[in-house]
Amino acid sequence: MEDRYQREINYLRVSVTDRCNLRCRYCMPSGGVPLIPRREILSMEEIARVVRAATRVGVKKVRLTGGEPLVRRGITGLVKSIAAMPEIDDLALTTNGMLLAEKAGELKEAGLNRVNVSLDTLKPGRYRYITRGGEIKAVWRGVEKALELGLNPVKLNVVVIRGFNDDEIIDLARLSVERPLHVRFIELMPFGSAAPLTGGSHISSDEVKRQIEEKMGRLQEVRKLAGSGPARYYRVPGAAGTIGFISAVSDHFCGRCNRLRLTATGALRPCLFRDREIDVKGPLRRGAGPDELAALVVRAIQDKPGGHGLNEGQAVCGKSMSRIGG
Numbered sequence: 519m520e521d522r523y524q525r526e527i528n529y530l531r532v533s534v535t536d537r538c539n540l541r542c543r544y545c546m547p548s549g550g551v552p553l554i555p556r557r558e559i560l561s562m563e564e565i566a567r568v569v570r571a572a573t574r575v576g577v578k579k580v581r582l583t584g585g586e587p588l589v590r591r592g593i594t595g596l597v598k599s600i601a602a603m604p605e606i607d608d609l610a611l612t613t614n615g616m617l618l619a620e621k622a623g624e625l626k627e628a629g630l631n632r633v634n635v636s637l638d639t640l641k642p643g644r645y646r647y648i649t650r651g652g653e654i655k656a657v658w659r660g661v662e663k664a665l666e667l668g669l670n671p672v673k674l675n676v677v678v679i680r681g682f683n684d685d686e687i688i689d690l691a692r693l694s695v696e697r698p699l700h701v702r703f704i705e706l707m708p709f710g711s712a713a714p715l716t717g718g719s720h721i722s723s724d725e726v727k728r729q730i731e732e733k734m735g736r737l738q739e740v741r742k743l744a745g746s747g748p749a750r751y752y753r754v755p756g757a758a759g760t761i762g763f764i765s766a767v768s769d770h771f772c773g774r775c776n777r778l779r780l781t782a783t784g785a786l787r788p789c790l791f792r793d794r795e796i797d798v799k800g801p802l803r804r805g806a807g808p809d810e811l812a813a814l815v816v817r818a819i820q821d822k823p824g825g826h827g828l829n830e831g832q833a834v835c836g837k838s839m840s841r842i843g844g
């Protein structure tokens with residue numbers, strides 16, 4: 519359905535857990551986020567009930583994210599139940615890739631359409647540093663497996679950080695040339711944990727694009743690539759994959775916003791950057807039926823702000839990305 523700004527809201531991002539097997543420096547403090555007791559987290563069955571209610575008011579696309587969705591037990595069963603909902607035409611997952619090689623087969627079989635994998639560097643030492651202990655080989659095994667199984671398109675998420683990976687922009691962009699990989703450069707967003715990395719180090723998507731075009735020639739705009747997110751896509755002429763830009767800070771893609779979020783603790787969140795949330799866990803556990811749940815989804819859609827307000831100093835985000843479901 520449409521919100522107050524005539525935007526069609528048809529995409530639900532579900533954070534299935536706040537837990538993660540990595541501790542990326544821009545996402546979490548070194549000790550991780552304080553663990554939420556298990557009973558506070560929605561069960562897979564509860565998540566499926568909310569998704570089903572959301573389909574009644576026009577949600578067609580679902581993304582499972584987190585924390586790390588692949589550390590949550592029962593993820594394959596959740597994929598299966600969402601994939602079975604006839605209204606859903608795109609079911610995707612965002613993952614750090616560490617467990618992807620072992621899980622990709624069962625996820626594909628359960629009905630997952632595609633994956634976005636986070637990978638900020640090509641260098642094993644840097645990967646270990648930024649993730650505080652991740653193993654890059656495991657991520658590449660996951661990416662290879664996803665390609666082999668046809669979890670199409672496979673997108674790579676690269677957060678660009680000055681002084682960390684800005685010297686790898688061209689090498690990362692080149693990954694899109696030979697193989698059908700879709701490399702997306704993401705502007706670092708000012709969440710709490712990212713603060714030490716943002717000091718004077720923000721690199722805009724325009725700057726990244728300029729660097730790529732200087733070395734690789736003019737990029738062609740690509741109109742359609744499976745997805746529902748905020749990225750803009752381009753292609754090196756003749757390349758198998760694409761290069762995308764997610765300009766969360768410099769560009770107001772809020773005008774094209776099409777999404778709602780469901781947090782791991784059972785709240786509908788109208789906007790990534792605003793702390794306002796609508797509780798659904800309480801009603802779910804008091805036995806709310808499909809109509810009542812659908813009404814809460816409608817309320818969350820009506821509550822969506824026109825934009826994130828980051829550049830007007832209105833945004834308040836006390837939580838980390840892992841809690842909300844980046």
Ligand SMILES: Nc1nc2c(ncn2[C@@H]2O[C@H](COP(=O)(O)OP(=O)(O)OP(=O)(O)O)[C@@H](O)[C@H]2O)c(=O)[nH]1
Binds near residue numbers: 612673749844
């Ligand atoms: N500011 C902002 N950033 C978002 C929003 N949705 C996703 N992002 C960011 O975009 C980056 C990539 O997100 P993904 O989880 O891969 O999903 P997506 O780009 O929506 O997915 P596609 O359907 O493949 O286009 C992450 O860093 C997200 O935090 C949003 O609503 N607002």
Ligand SMILES: C[S@@+](CC[C@H](N)C(=O)[O-])C[C@H]1O[C@@H](n2cnc3c(N)ncnc32)[C@H](O)[C@@H]1O
Binds near residue numbers: 545840
């Ligand atoms: C929060 S993670 C959750 C899914 C999964 N654990 C992963 O890393 O892909 C989703 C996305 O948010 C991005 N992200 C986290 N913190 C960010 C920040 N401060 N700025 C920009 N992107 C961020 C990550 O790079 C990742 O692509």
Ligand code: SF4
Binds near residue numbers: 538541546584585586
């Ligand atoms: S970005 Fe993803 S992998 Fe990294 S700490 Fe956050 S939730 Fe975990």
Ligand code: SF4
Binds near residue numbers: 748777826
């Ligand atoms: S910041 Fe808020 S309004 Fe803007 S695109 Fe993201 S969720 Fe939508």
